[in-house]
Amino acid sequence: MNYRLVSGFETHVELATASKIFCGCSTKFGAKPNTHCCPVCTGQPGSLPVLNKKVVEYAIRAGLATHCTINAVTHLDRKNYSYPDLPKAYQISQYDRPLCEHGYIELDSGKRIGITRIHIEEDAGKLVHERGFTYIDYNRGGVPLIEIVSEPDISSPEEAREYVEKLQLIMRYIGVSDCKMQEGSMRCDVNVSLSQDGVMGTRTEIKNMNSVTFIERAIIYEAARQREILEGGGRVEQATLRFDEATGETYVMRTKEDAQDYRYFPEPDLLTVVIPQEKIDEIAAHMSELPVQKRARYLSLGISAQNANLLCRYRAVCDFFDACLKADAGARHAANLIVGTIYAALPTEEDKEAFALPFAAEEFAKLVKYVDGGKINFTLAQITLSEMLKKGGAVSDYIKEEDLAGISAGELESLCIQAVAANPAAAADYRAGKHKAIGSFFGYIKRATGGRADIKAAEQVLKRLLSD
Amino acid sequence: MAIEKQQLEHLARLANLEFGGEELEKFKEGFEEMVAFCDGINHAVAGDTSSIRGVDSRTIDFEDLREDTAQPSLAAEKVLSNGQSSNGYFTVRRVVK
Numbered sequence: 319m320n321y322r323l324v325s326g327f328e329t330h331v332e333l334a335t336a337s338k339i340f341c342g343c344s345t346k347f348g349a350k351p352n353t354h355c356c357p358v359c360t361g362q363p364g365s366l367p368v369l370n371k372k373v374v375e376y377a378i379r380a381g382l383a384t385h386c387t388i389n390a391v392t393h394l395d396r397k398n399y400s401y402p403d404l405p406k407a408y409q410i411s412q413y414d415r416p417l418c419e420h421g422y423i424e425l426d427s428g429k430r431i432g433i434t435r436i437h438i439e440e441d442a443g444k445l446v447h448e449r450g451f452t453y454i455d456y457n458r459g460g461v462p463l464i465e466i467v468s469e470p471d472i473s474s475p476e477e478a479r480e481y482v483e484k485l486q487l488i489m490r491y492i493g494v495s496d497c498k499m500q501e502g503s504m505r506c507d508v509n510v511s512l513s514q515d516g517v518m519g520t521r522t523e524i525k526n527m528n529s530v531t532f533i534e535r536a537i538i539y540e541a542a543r544q545r546e547i548l549e550g551g552g553r554v555e556q557a558t559l560r561f562d563e564a565t566g567e568t569y570v571m572r573t574k575e576d577a578q579d580y581r582y583f584p585e586p587d588l589l590t591v592v593i594p595q596e597k598i599d600e601i602a603a604h605m606s607e608l609p610v611q612k613r614a615r616y617l618s619l620g621i622s623a624q625n626a627n628l629l630c631r632y633r634a635v636c637d638f639f640d641a642c643l644k645a646d647a648g649a650r651h652a653a654n655l656i657v658g659t660i661y662a663a664l665p666t667e668e669d670k671e672a673f674a675l676p677f678a679a680e681e682f683a684k685l686v687k688y689v690d691g692g693k694i695n696f697t698l699a700q701i702t703l704s705e706m707l708k709k710g711g712a713v714s715d716y717i718k719e720e721d722l723a724g725i726s727a728g729e730l731e732s733l734c735i736q737a738v739a740a741n742p743a744a745a746a747d748y749r750a751g752k753h754k755a756i757g758s759f760f761g762y763i764k765r766a767t768g769g770r771a772d773i774k775a776a777e778q779v780l781k782r783l784l785s786d
Numbered sequence: 787m788a789i790e791k792q793q794l795e796h797l798a799r800l801a802n803l804e805f806g807g808e809e810l811e812k813f814k815e816g817f818e819e820m821v822a823f824c825d826g827i828n829h830a831v832a833g834d835t836s837s838i839r840g841v842d843s844r845t846i847d848f849e850d851l852r853e854d855t856a857q858p859s860l861a862a863e864k865v866l867s868n869g870q871s872s873n874g875y876f877t878v879r880r881v882v883k
Contacts, residue, residue: 342857371851453875
């Protein structure tokens with residue numbers, strides 16, 4: 319039998335607005351329980367929702383960034399279910415007329431993962447189950463979400479990872495969400511099925527995944543579990559699953575028999591929203607550069623593909639790098655120093671995402687410009703940068719004016735001659751074919767210049783001198 | 787309009803309502819009346835619907851939506867005053883096993 323993995327995603331992204339979707343309560347994460355609540359978001363009788371403009375704007379941005387069509391006339395619907403995380407016993411969401419439809423995200427391979435729709439809705443409260451009780455915090459209730467539904471176009475765990483990472487990066491670039499999976503501001507429901515010789519199989523849905531690594535593992539586990547059932551002649555049962563991070567296994571939350579029947583109907587407390595085309599055009603015109611566009615621009619500046627990828631992974635890094643470029647720093651040296659020296663000092667993903675440095679981009683740009691102008695060599699720039707990362711401060715605290723005279727070609731020539739004269743044994747070794755011996759002269763030149771000489775240029779001079 | 791007992795049980799479960807056997811029978815009658823009433827509306831408009839205003843006839847322009855500014859919320863004591871609570875959390879009987 320020929321099995322093929324078929325996977326689609328439903329991704330919830332919390333929008334970074336100041337207030338909730340239907341009331342003025344704060345959306346700030348980490349407050350004391352039930353302190354960001356009012357009659358609207360706790361569902362008190364008689365209270366009425368009022369839609370937040372920014373939620374619609376952010377969702378339009380998300381739609382435009384993923385090549386969606388924006389529906390200029392859109393309304394909200396009630397999704398009914400009874401559970402303690404919803405004080406109204408319904409969630410205000412969108413059913414038949416989502417704000418955005420028919421988009422895609424392109425993977426590096428060129429393959430496109432279709433985006434079926436993006437709709438706006440309110441988040442539910444947070445439940446904690448302990449002993450005989452369920453504890454409820456409604457601070458999260460009413461926080462704006464977009465739900466991004468993909469087509470079942472994902473056919474490997476690697477594609478799943480890339481899809482999630484790309485989506486996360488796009489949302490961060492356009493500034494609609496911080497997409498912190500560990501804090502729950504981005505969560506994925508993952509559908510998994512196996513098609514057999516082109517015939518679609520029964521799918522299961524793994525709920526609420528909040529780590530890219532776990533998503534990959536869950537898909538691998540679930541695909542293997544389904545394969546085993548099918549190969550044993552059994553049938554996969556449609557079910558909602560939870561992934562146990564400790565055991566790396568999926569288990570059943572509910573089967574098709576308990577499937578929800580949401581009885582959607584148009585939300586009578588809210589008006590249908592009409593978005594003029596000029597507004598959509600205006601939002602499109604003010605969109606920040608997307609990851610693909612940024613990467614292309616960096617490549618055009620002569621940065622290696624590897625460095626461009628490493629820079630584009632983090633929005634804060636790009637902001638820093640762009641500020642350096644604005645201060646006239648050379649792109650290649652700046653990229654090399656960021657990806658090499660600065661990344662080494664920021665080991666975790668979170669560190670790089672935050673990119674909190676003890677000096678400004680303009681100060682870093684000064685250092686880069688010294689390298690660009692040949693006033694210091696790259697090694698000295700790396701050493702200086704490492705010190706600046708530890709202690710902060712200005713470049714002038716580390717490199718004095720008198721250090722910046724630079725080494726002229728004539729000076730370099732005479733230094734090389736001195737170096738060869740001072741070490742005749744190494745010169746003989748080099749001439750006898752032991753080319754590694756050239757390193758002995760580098761040490762001499764570095765000491766003599768306090769690290770200011772351009773070693774690559776010195777190497778050229780030395781090779782010429784030694785072959786004469 | 788006849789409603790199957792099974793349909794009613796399904797709806798009751800979705801709405802988190804519990805009916806005893808007799809109660810359900812009684813409720814079935816009332817429910818059928820309600821559905822018949824709504825059905826009447828369907829029949830009334832089955833012919834010419836041009837005068838009926840649809841969901842999307844009441845609109846709001848994007849610019850008239852609420853500006854995104856956070857306002858003070860209620861005091862937590864007030865929020866919690868109508869329900870059972872512990873340490874600032876609402877509490878209910880555990881909903882998952």
